[in-house]
Amino acid sequence: MAISNGTGLKTHAATHPVWKRWVRFRGKDGNIYGGEPANPDIDVGQAIEQNIDVSVKVVAGNSALNYNAPFTGETQIIDELLSPISQIEAGTVRCVGLNYKEHAAEMKLAIPNTPTVFLKASTCIASASEPIILPPNVDYDEADYEVELAVVIGKQCKNISVSEAADYILGYSVANDVTARKHQDRTSQWSYAKGMDGFCPLGPCIVSSELVPDAAVLNLKTSLNGKIMQNGSADDMIFNIPEIVSYLSQGHTLLPGTVIITGTPCGIGISQDPPRFLQPGDQLRISISHGLGTQICQIARD
Structure with missing residues (x-):
């Protein structure tokens, strides 16, 4: 499906998001983020139980539902894990x-x-x-x-x-x-x-x-x-x-x-x-x- 990218040009909607595993969380600055754990093999639940820092590559916005949202280049540490879908x-x-x-x-x-x-x-x-x-x-x-x-x-x-x-x-x-x-x-x-x-x-x-x-x-x-x-x-x-x-x-x-x-x-x-x-x-x-x-x-x- 073609969509507008805001410039008048048409692009094709992504069939999958940029992330492979999605977490939604509150960062240490108090803001809500979403993104992909930097370690692709980490069990996020077990890591949090063991007080291991979980570094996340942030995706623009905090919703998994935006198929076209890119990585921002920022990383954040999970302070409070939230449900992946609100x-x-x-x-x-x-x-x-x-x-x-x-x-x-x-x-x-x-x-x-x-x-x-x-x-x-x-x-x-x-x-x-x-x-x-x-x-x-x-x-x-x-x-x-x-x-x-x-x-x-x-x-x-x-x-x-x-x-x-x-x-x-x-x-x-x-x-x-x-x-x-x-x-x-x-x-x-x-x-x-x-x-x-x-x-x-x-x-x-x-x-x-x-x-x-x-x-x-x-x-x-x-x-x-x-x-x-x-x-x-x-x-x-x-x-x-x-x-x-x-x-x-x-x-x-x-x-x-x-x-x-x-x-x-x-x-x-x-x-x-x-x-x-x-x-x-x-x-x-x-x-x-x-x-x-x-x-x-x-x-x-x-």
């Missing part, structure tokens, strides 16, 4: 439940014929390194973790085919679909139980779809206080990423910044024997391979 940019989070075969088996549920879709409010989105705060209306025996692959839409789309879906994916991130199980069981609608403030930690980064052309290669993992609870592969998905994006676009406009979370592998807390729910003081580590990185969140109560 709450305002993301809007309502689209969610697909029961999307892993082994997870369906552990829950003793039939494989669905159609994606199960629910929504999370934008206020669920939090950073990958801040505490998950359990509100007073969530009991001590119900808060659960769910590692999920997040898809970030980069270009507006509607009614697209499965074969077209990849053209609209900006990249991939790590998400945690935190869930209050007792609330979930009280109603057929899941948005309340899964939609409380901070119940969708996102990040630490977005990895460009240019680096991950096929999300089926990704490995998803959860550890709780050092014990591995979930360890699954995206190739166990019932509906793959192009199928999900295409399905969600039918009759729905997906705007740039839309976050789609795509289901969790087996091993959630409620499926343990006995069930293992999140408690204050727990350390939760959620990670996805191929550079998506690690969320490290303490559990606390409001």
Whole structure:
């Protein structure tokens, strides 16, 4: 697609951003920046936990959604990690439940014929390194973790085919679909139980779809206080990423910044024997391979 560059000349829109991995953060000067970690191999979440300085090559503006934004030549050190997509940019989070075969088996549920879709409010989105705060209306025996692959839409789309879906994916991130199980069981609608403030930690980064052309290669993992609870592969998905994006676009406009979370592998807390729910003081580590990185969140109560 040709666009104006402000001089009357036409240029072609970029098919991928200049960055390969995107982080959004507050610098030591108090300003918000976005850009690419200077070390392409660093796990941003782990580095921040270990108080290692993370140097970032700054991209003009602080939004991942500008495909034509260049590097400024400046570097900044992360002082406070932010979600890679802001709450305002993301809007309502689209969610697909029961999307892993082994997870369906552990829950003793039939494989669905159609994606199960629910929504999370934008206020669920939090950073990958801040505490998950359990509100007073969530009991001590119900808060659960769910590692999920997040898809970030980069270009507006509607009614697209499965074969077209990849053209609209900006990249991939790590998400945690935190869930209050007792609330979930009280109603057929899941948005309340899964939609409380901070119940969708996102990040630490977005990895460009240019680096991950096929999300089926990704490995998803959860550890709780050092014990591995979930360890699954995206190739166990019932509906793959192009199928999900295409399905969600039918009759729905997906705007740039839309976050789609795509289901969790087996091993959630409620499926343990006995069930293992999140408690204050727990350390939760959620990670996805191929550079998506690690969320490290303490559990606390409001």
